[in-house]
Amino acid sequence: MAFIKIDNIYKSYKGLKVLENFTMHIEGKKIIAILGPSGCGKTTLLNILAGIIQPDKGKVIGLENKKISYLFQEPRLIKWKTVWENIDFILKDKMAMKEREKVITKYLKMVNLMEFRNYYPNKLSGGMKQRAAIARAFAYPSDVLLMDEPFKSLDFELKFKLIDCFIKLWEVDKRLVFFVTHDIHAALLLGHDIYVLSEKPTNVKLRMVNEIPHRERSLKNKYILELEKKIIDNFEEITHV
Amino acid sequence: MAFIKIDNIYKSYKGLKVLENFTMHIEGKKIIAILGPSGCGKTTLLNILAGIIQPDKGKVIGLENKKISYLFQEPRLIKWKTVWENIDFILKDKMAMKEREKVITKYLKMVNLMEFRNYYPNKLSGGMKQRAAIARAFAYPSDVLLMDEPFKSLDFELKFKLIDCFIKLWEVDKRLVFFVTHDIHAALLLGHDIYVLSEKPTNVKLRMVNEIPHRERSLKNKYILELEKKIIDNFEEITHV
C-alpha cells in the first residue's frame, strides 16, 4: 500500500463524459477528502476504486486484493435484517461470534445506535440508517475505506463526535481513506489531502495538503480558516457568504 | 393561514416515545427552520403536519385542506419515469400542458437539471436525485411547503445558489415553509423562526427569531454569527470547533 496510482482514467456513460484523463497519486496511509460539484463523478470514482465499475480507459494500481470497506452514498441496509444483523452479516465469515459481538457493540455504541440494534431499517430515521451504515463500514476490518458523504443526515453534534471518533480510530489503526463530502469542515478536520474536483468532464481542479496534525485541528485554527477560504474561493458566485 | 397551531402532540412507536406534548404556534407565512438531533422526531413531525401520520394525542389546527408540497427525506422519485416525467406526474391534473412545460423548465433550470431531464433516476447521482425532488416540490403550487433536509448531498456552491433562489421565489409568492435541516447556515440564511429540538421524548428546546430581512443576511453578518453561536452552544461537547 505504499503507493496508489489512479492513472489517466476515462469514464463516460453513453456519450456523457464523466471522468476524463483523471489522475491521482497517493503515497502512504492517508485520509483523502474529495470535494466537488454534485454529479461531477465522485461516486463514479469511488466505484472505480472499489472495482464495481470498470473505467473505459486507464487503470488503478495498488488496490488489487485489498480489503475494502465502502460506505455507499445510500445506506444500503438489508431491510429484512435488524441493525445488528446487518452488521453481523458482513462480519460472519471473518470473525468468531464472540469477537463479532464485541466489534458490533463497539461501533453501534459509537454511532449511538446500541439502543436500536433490534430495529429493522424501515423503523429507523434517515440519520439512523446512515449511522448504521457507518457502523458497518467501520466494523469491517479493511485496508482501504471508501466513504461517500459519510456525515450527511447527521446533526451537528453527532457529526463532530463521529469525526472525533474517526480520528481516534484512524490513529490506532491507520488505513487509506477516501472520502467524498460536501462538508468543507469535515474535509478540513479529517483530510490529509483535499482534492477539489471540477465540473464534468471531471478532473482535479485543486489539491491541498493539510499538514496540521489532527489533534491540533480546529475550525478556529488560522491555517484551517485559510484553507477554507481557499476552497470557498474556488467555488464561484456564492452569494451571502 | 393566519394561524397554525400544533397543540400538545404526542406520538410514540410501540413504546418508543418520540413526540411528547409538542407544541408550536406559528403566525403568518413564515419560513420555519427546524434543527434537532438525528432520530429525535423531525421527520415524524413533518409527517404529522402532512397528515401522513396521525398523532396519538393532540392536533394540528390550520392546515386542513391546504395544498402541501413535501420534499421527503429520500428523493422518492418514480424509477420508471424520467426526471421530467416525475415532475409532470404531480402537475398533470392541475395545469394545462403549456403551463406545465413552462413551470417544469423553470425549476429544472433552477436546479441545473435541464440537461438531464430525460434521465431515469437510476442514472442520476445522489445529489441529482435530490435536486429533482427539490424541483418537484417547488413546482407544485402549494400553500405549505415541507422540506426534510432539502440541501443535503448538494455541493457548497449549488446549496447557496438554491438558498438564494428559494428566497427570491418566496418573496414573490409567500407561503408557509417548514424545513428540517442539519445545516446551521441554511437555517440562519432562510429561517424566520429557528426551532432547535431536544432529544427524545422530543420538545422544543430553543426558539429563535431571526428578524433580519433576507436580502441583508450573510454568514458574515454579526447578528447571524451571534445566532450561530447561540445554536452551537446549545449542542454540547463539540470538540475541535
Added chain:
Amino acid sequence: MNSILKDRLYLLISIAVLIMLWKFLSLIIDSEIMLPSPEKTLIELISIIKQKTFLRAVFNTIFRSLTGFFISLILAVIIGILSGIFKPVHYIFKPIVGIIKSTPSIAIILLSLIWLGSEYTPILVGFLIIFPILYSNIIEGIRNVDEDLIEMANIYKVKKWRIIKEIYFPSILSYLMAGAVTCLGLNLKVVIAAEVLSQSVVSIGEGLQFEKYNLNTAGVFSWVIIAVIISAIFDYSLLKLQNRIEKWK
C-alpha cells in the same frame, strides 16, 4: 381486531351471496343434472363424508398434492436461483423448462404410468404444471433483486452461498409466495385431474370421476367443495407463514 372482524364479515357476506346466487340459478334451471341445488349438494356432501374411504381418499390426494408441491418448490428454488445467478445454468435449463411448460399432460401420461405407476403419476403431472410457475416466479424475483445489496455484499466479501441464502432468497420470497399461493391450490386441482387420468385408487379424483360417470352432479359439486376447503386451508397456512417470515414489514 376490529378490522379483522370487518374482513371476516365481508367474507361471510360474499359467501352468502354466492350461495344465494347458486340457489337462485338452480331454481331457474331446475335440473339436478345441470345445476343441483345447494341443499341437495349438502346432502350428497354429507353422504360422501360418511363414506368409509373418505378420509383415506382425501389424505391420499393431499399427500400427493403436497409431495408434488414440495418437490417442485425445492427444485424450482435450487434451479431457479442457480440459473438466475449463473447465466450458463439458465441457458441449459431454458429449453427443459420450456418443454415442461408446454407439454400437454395427455402426451406424457402413458409413459409416466409405465415408469412411475398410477401412484406417482399425478405427482409428476402436477410437477409439470407448477414447476414452471414457481421457476419463472423465482427468475423474475432474481431479476428484481436489489443489485445495490449484492454489490454491497460483494464489496464486503460475503461468501457467495451466504449472499444466496441471506439476500437472494429473502428477496425472491415475495415472488415465491405469489407462486406458492397459486400453486398449492392449482396443484391440488391438477393432481385430482391426473388421478382420474391415472385411475389412482382411493383418491379424490376417483370419487369425483365416480360421481361424474354416474351423472350425479350434486356429488361432483360436493367433491369440488371439499377441494375448495382443502385449498382454503392451504392458503390460510401459507398466509400465517408469510406473516411470520415478513415480520420486518
Added chain:
Amino acid sequence: MNSILKDRLYLLISIAVLIMLWKFLSLIIDSEIMLPSPEKTLIELISIIKQKTFLRAVFNTIFRSLTGFFISLILAVIIGILSGIFKPVHYIFKPIVGIIKSTPSIAIILLSLIWLGSEYTPILVGFLIIFPILYSNIIEGIRNVDEDLIEMANIYKVKKWRIIKEIYFPSILSYLMAGAVTCLGLNLKVVIAAEVLSQSVVSIGEGLQFEKYNLNTAGVFSWVIIAVIISAIFDYSLLKLQNRIEKWK
C-alpha cells in the same frame, strides 16, 4: 453481442444434449409405441405440418389460447388492482378466486360443454387455471408496491386513477410478467388438453387425440414439439415486450 452469442451456444448445446438423451432412451426402450426415436418423430412432424388443416388447427388453438389469456389477464388486472387497493373488494372476490383456483376441470367440463359448447370450453378451462395465477401475482405485486411513492402521490393530490395507472400498474408489471411468462405456455397446454376433452374441431388437441387414437406416439410427440415451439415464440415475444417496457432499468 459476444455474450448473446455465448448464450445461444449454451442453448444449442442444451438442446443437443436433450435430443441425444432422447435418442439414447429410445434405443434402450426400443419401442416406437412407447418412446419413438427422434428421427421417426421428425418424419411424423413433417408429415403433420404438410397436412392441409395444419395451419388452421394451429391457428385455432393459438387463437383460443390467446383469447383466454387476454380475458384472464384483463380480468385479473382489473379485479386484482381493485382488490389490492380496496379491502372490501378483496374480501368479496376472495372466495370466488378460491373456488376458481381449486375447481378441478373435470368437475366443470360437462357443465361447460352444456352451456358454452365445445368451442369455448377450452377457453373457460384455461381461464380457470391461469386467472388465479395472474390474480395472485398481481395481489402480491400490490402488497409490494413502494408505499412511499403512494404517499408522495397522495400528498401531491394526484388523482386516484392516475396513481393506479402510473404507480400501481408499473409496479406490478414485474409480477405480472412472471405470471404472464408462465401463463401463456401453461394456457396453451391446458387449452390443448381441454380441446381433447371437448373435441374441438380442427385444433391441436384434435390432432393430438387423433394420433393417440392411432397409437402413433411419434405423432403425439410431434404435436408436443409444435406446442413447445409455439410456447417458445410466445415467451420470446413477451421478453421483447418486457425489455421495451423496462427501458428504465
Added chain:
Amino acid sequence: SENTKPAEEKQEKNVVDEKENEKITLKVAAPSGPTTVSLIKMFKDKPSFGDNIEVIYESIKSPDLLAAKIISGEVDFAVVPTNLAAKLYNKGVPYKLAAPTIWGVLYVAGTENVEKWNDLKNKEVVTIGRGLTPDILFRYLLSKNGLNPDEDLKLNYLSSPQELAQTMIAGKNTIGIIPEPMLTTVLMKNKDIKIYIDMQKEWKKLTGYESYPQSSLIIKNEVLEKYPKVVDKFLTEYENSIKWVNDNPDKAGTYVEDLNIGLNAKIVEKAIPRSNIKYVDASNAKSAIREYLKVLFDFSPESIGGKLPEDEFYFER
C-alpha cells in the same frame, strides 16, 4: 334464462312452428368406435327422410361431449352405452331407448397361457376405468366363475383404451380386457397376443341371453312424439345399415376410414365380426336389457342411475 331448459324450449318452438314445409334438422350422434361403425352406411349415404328434413351425423370421441349434447337436448338420436341411457332416463333427461345395437365388444386377451378362468389366478389383468361397465362385467364373470376379483388376481386400471392398447402392444402388460376395435389393432401390432375369453359368450353361458346389450339407440321423446314416421324410417335405415355392415365389412372399413376419426379400414373390417353389431327392437330385448341392467345395478346402483327403469323407458315401435 334463454338457455335454461334447452330440451323443453325446443319442444315449445316446434309446437308453434310446425308447418308442412318447415325445415327440420335432426342430429344423430354416436361415439367413435363400434357404434359409429354400426351407423356407417347412414353416415355415408345420408338416406332421405323427407324433403324438409335434414339429418346431421356426428361421430364423437369424447364421452363428456356426447353426454353434454344429450343432456342439453342438442341431439335427437344417439347410440350410447345402455347404462348411460338408463342413467339419463332416471335423471329425467327425456329420451327413450329404441334399440340395443352393440352386443358386447369385450375380450380377455394377452400373451400368457390362459385357457380357463382359473388360469387367471394370481395374474395381473389390466382394464379400463374402475367401476365402468367393462370392469363391472369382468368382476361379475370372475365371481360367477369362482374367482374373487379382489383377492385372486390383481386388477390394474388405465383411463382409456388407447393407453391399454399401447401397454399391451409394448408388452408392458400381459393380460388385458380389450374392447373392439382396439383389440384388432393390438392383435395386428403384437402377434404374440391371443384372445382367451370372449366375454359375450361367457355371459350367454351364465344368463342364457344371447349376449348383453352394451350400447343402444336412444331417441328424444319430442322426436318420438312429433315425427313418428321419421323415427320409424330411421329405425329401418339403421337396421339396414347394420345388416349391410355385417355383410360388407370391407366397404364399411373404407367408409369409416374416410370419416377420419382415427380408425383404419383394415382394422374396422377385421373388428366387425367380433363387435356383435345386431339390431333388436327394444320391445324384443326388454328382458335382455333388464338382465344386463340388473347385473350392473347389483354391483353399483348408481351405475344405472339408482333404479331399474320403468316400462316407459323402452320405446314400443
